[in-house]
Amino acid sequence: MQVSDIDNVKIYNLSAGKSLPDWLTERKKRALLKKNVDLRRRIELIQEFDMPGVSTSIRASKDGQYIMATGIYKPRVKCYDVNNLSLKFERCLDSEVVTFEILSEDYTKIVFLQCDRYVEFHVGHGRHYRLRVPHFGRDMTYHKPSCDLVVVGASSQVYRLNLELGQFLAPYVTKATEINCCSVNEEHGLLVFGTEGGHVEAWDPRTKSRQGILDCALHCSDADYRNSTIPSITALKFNGALQMGVGTSSGHVLLYDIRSSKPLLVKDHMNEIPIKQVEFHKQMNYVYSMDANVVKIWDKNTGKQYTNIESSVDFNDLCIIPNTGLCMMAMEDQKMQIYYVPSLGPAPKWCAFLDNLTEEMESSASQTVYDDYKFVTKQELESLGLDHLLGTNLLRAYMHGYFVDVRLYKRAKSIADPFAFEEYKKRKIREKIEQERPSRLKVDDNLPKVNRDLASRLLDDDRPKKKQTANLLKDDRFKAMFENPEFEVDKDAEEYRLLNPVLSRLGKSKANNKPEAEPMQIEGDDEEGDSDQEFYDTSGDSSDEDRTWVKEVKKQHKIIRHKKQDIEESGEDKMYELSAPPKNGNIRNIMKVSNKSLGERLGKEGATIFSGIGGNREMKFVMRGKKTDNNQKNMKKHYEERKRLVRRTGFLKKKR
Numbered sequence: 001m002q003v004s005d006i007d008n009v010k011i012y013n014l015s016a017g018k019s020l021p022d023w024l025t026e027r028k029k030r031a032l033l034k035k036n037v038d039l040r041r042r043i044e045l046i047q048e049f050d051m052p053g054v055s056t057s058i059r060a061s062k063d064g065q066y067i068m069a070t071g072i073y074k075p076r077v078k079c080y081d082v083n084n085l086s087l088k089f090e091r092c093l094d095s096e097v098v099t100f101e102i103l104s105e106d107y108t109k110i111v112f113l114q115c116d117r118y119v120e121f122h123v124g125h126g127r128h129y130r131l132r133v134p135h136f137g138r139d140m141t142y143h144k145p146s147c148d149l150v151v152v153g154a155s156s157q158v159y160r161l162n163l164e165l166g167q168f169l170a171p172y173v174t175k176a177t178e179i180n181c182c183s184v185n186e187e188h189g190l191l192v193f194g195t196e197g198g199h200v201e202a203w204d205p206r207t208k209s210r211q212g213i214l215d216c217a218l219h220c221s222d223a224d225y226r227n228s229t230i231p232s233i234t235a236l237k238f239n240g241a242l243q244m245g246v247g248t249s250s251g252h253v254l255l256y257d258i259r260s261s262k263p264l265l266v267k268d269h270m271n272e273i274p275i276k277q278v279e280f281h282k283q284m285n286y287v288y289s290m291d292a293n294v295v296k297i298w299d300k301n302t303g304k305q306y307t308n309i310e311s312s313v314d315f316n317d318l319c320i321i322p323n324t325g326l327c328m329m330a331m332e333d334q335k336m337q338i339y340y341v342p343s344l345g346p347a348p349k350w351c352a353f354l355d356n357l358t359e360e361m362e363s364s365a366s367q368t369v370y371d372d373y374k375f376v377t378k379q380e381l382e383s384l385g386l387d388h389l390l391g392t393n394l395l396r397a398y399m400h401g402y403f404v405d406v407r408l409y410k411r412a413k414s415i416a417d418p419f420a421f422e423e424y425k426k427r428k429i430r431e432k433i434e435q436e437r438p439s440r441l442k443v444d445d446n447l448p449k450v451n452r453d454l455a456s457r458l459l460d461d462d463r464p465k466k467k468q469t470a471n472l473l474k475d476d477r478f479k480a481m482f483e484n485p486e487f488e489v490d491k492d493a494e495e496y497r498l499l500n501p502v503l504s505r506l507g508k509s510k511a512n513n514k515p516e517a518e519p520m521q522i523e524g525d526d527e528e529g530d531s532d533q534e535f536y537d538t539s540g541d542s543s544d545e546d547r548t549w550v551k552e553v554k555k556q557h558k559i560i561r562h563k564k565q566d567i568e569e570s571g572e573d574k575m576y577e578l579s580a581p582p583k584n585g586n587i588r589n590i591m592k593v594s595n596k597s598l599g600e601r602l603g604k605e606g607a608t609i610f611s612g613i614g615g616n617r618e619m620k621f622v623m624r625g626k627k628t629d630n631n632q633k634n635m636k637k638h639y640e641e642r643k644r645l646v647r648r649t650g651f652l653k654k655k656r
Helices: 026-035 037-041 353-363 378-384 406-416 420-436 452-459 466-474 494-499 501-513 527-538 544-570 587-595 598-605 629-645
Strands: 002-006 009-013 054-060 066-072 076-081 086-092 097-102 110-114 118-122 127-132 137-143 148-153 157-162 167-173 179-184 191-195 199-204 209-215 233-239 243-248 252-257 265-268 277-280 286-290 294-299 305-310 315-320 326-331 337-340 373-377 395-398 401-405 608-611 617-620
Touching: 002 305, 009 305, 009 353, 054 097, 066 097, 066 326, 097 137, 110 137, 137 179, 148 179, 179 233, 191 233, 199 233, 233 277, 243 277, 243 286, 252 286, 277 315, 286 315, 294 315, 373 378, 373 406, 378 401, 378 406, 401 406, 406 420, 452 466, 494 544
Parallel strands: 054 315
Antiparallel strands: 002 009, 009 337, 054 066, 054 326, 066 076, 076 086, 097 110, 110 118, 118 127, 137 148, 148 157, 157 167, 179 191, 191 199, 199 209, 233 243, 243 252, 252 265, 277 286, 286 294, 294 305, 315 326, 326 337, 373 401, 395 401, 608 617
């Protein structure tokens, strides 16, 4: 239940809140109700009070026991039994329903006007008969004294179908080109028709003649209202024997006494949207006028607004439960809305528990926080120097802080920080100067501050779906990756070096236009690694891309391995297990080895140190087995022979 207070009038939306899908099992529904508090607190006044797509119209039976609604898709009608607060039956139709009328006191006789010019009659067990009218229908009403069903639409004729004889009677021929709506007065049986040209024609069914024409567009199209077109009549409703409400396409509601051609009152909705429905409250002097955006409730004598009901979805139809404060709306949504206004009347007998619920909610109102008091915590109180006021009437304890008079707070704030306003003024002046004096060279940089390389790579991608890539930077799901510094890609990490060799190749390909730097010399590259690289260079089985990819991976492995060696060499009292010193002819490497002490040399060669018990120490040196010079010569000879015999295929591929 959602409560809103508009113009000091409490309005309760009984359809607000989450709903459970019908296809869930009872076990899952109970589990969801235990976990979710909002589902437990929701009020489902009538079960399954919704449509698969959109609800178009809604009516209540004359005995007040049934509520019927139509909707799409598929076109259907639903009947609800208010005594059981549940769905009684549901029927699917052949086409969409424009409007419908309940002919009997209950649900047993219904007539539907459909969008394909068909008029369909239903009884308790289902469809009874179906016939067609000459033109597309827009509205329909039932004249009970003569047993005539009146249908109006895109024609100047008013079609009459006598349900007692079961045949069409001679139609009424009006002066209008098209007729939008019709209504019948239950007191004396006068028929009125709202036309496209802004007129209301009144016909007497007894004499079958026109009794008068009312020009409504004349009173809502002058200079005060500034309408560019002639407003048409979109809604008609009688209140008693003499009063009539007229709704126009310009958003005006006119109240007439049928004995006069001038309106008693003109109410403007101020949004220039056609009025869809006009209803009268029987006990109070209030009028319900509905357009697509709002339902306004106002005084019919003065025109003063009492309250209004708004929604984020367009309204389609309005149904007022007589003698109560309950109203229902068909909307452009799956749910049909139910609103309860206690000040307009009590709840119906079939939902009398609503009065108790609303009284409990009003009694448990929250405490009011006034604007002339400021809430401060104890830390803020100490920083302002007002902690000596604790226990006095100037501070009122509330939760984890205190309420203090806002005038006292502002004075203490100015004393505690006297230069705050000066700094604020300087900052504002500086910002204004920067706005008025921008830099002469403007660089359009749409890249984010975090992960700029990744963003530029996504934007420079040559895939056909560039728009989707650009939208990736604006997606809320990936926003933190380009804003939060914690998501910055660390290119020096081992995982990035080993798992992303392709990305490093892409970065190098973009830097080809820059002057080449000297290749980095990696100390400690043994002959075995060089021979491996030579083998991959000479083999013709793999492509150039595969060879470069393997080289990049091997290079990253060597860099990481030598970094680990440098870290381990700097530590003390650790077990050293490093590769043998380089055997190439580099003078720098030889000098580095000769400058080291004996312990460091032995540690590099693989010595292990054992400490005994009782103060005695024993050192044992375990030397690694080195490869003989004969093996190295044989391997080198083997690679040279292979290099001469293997036929290269690199020249077959075009150079990039």
